[in-house]
């Protein structure tokens with residue numbers, strides 16, 4: 050059982066070729082910088098695009114993530130998706146049932162037969178089980194599904210699960226959270242810290258959904274453009290030109 054999730058640091062790239070538009074947000078999917086969770090209005094991003102430490106600290110506290118440890122903080126990508134969905138659906142306050150979970154807690158929930166996946170994004174502080182005020186969870190499910198951006202689970206109850214992992218969706222019939230078969234890192238992903246970077250800026254990459262330790266990493270990485278991925282990528286490739294002009 051890993052004591053701590055694997056966070057990198059390990060692979061860093063200098064990206065000078067990506068066009069930087071200073072007024073654009075860091076993520077392709079992002080809200081207006083203010084979230085309402087558990088009736089608290091929290092501004093986590095300033096109008097100039099910079100992230101607001103005081104607001105993020107409060108948000109981390111609400112989600113029970115540990116701000117003091119930079120490796121355990123909430124995923125900014127997840128925060129932005131939450132904000133975007135709330136804005137677009139004109140929802141009221143999110144009501145949070147479950148935010149960050151330590152690996153130990155997640156393991157304990159699984160032992161109790163609760164709905165908790167081995168490679169849960171809750172462990173990455175990048176997921177929440179929620180209600181969006183004034184909006185039926187079935188509507189949230191359909192909306193997030195249509196975005197094709199992230200994870201959304203809905204069990205036809207009051208809450209839905211949302212995360213900033215790979216694009217996927219599931220319900221009570223397709224969920225595999227009860228599967229006890231060791232996953233052997235089959236869900237492992239490597240995610241960038243942002244979507245947009247300034248020329249020459251360092252890109253942070255983070256391994257998520259690790260279920261087996263240790264893992265080895267080849268320090269040599271290759272970079273594929275959108276076009277390169279069209280025919281040769283072993284993973285499902287999808288065009289991003291509509292949301293990423295010039296990428």
Ligand SMILES: [Ca+2]
Pocket residue numbers: 080081082083084085132133135136
């Ligand atoms: Ca908002």
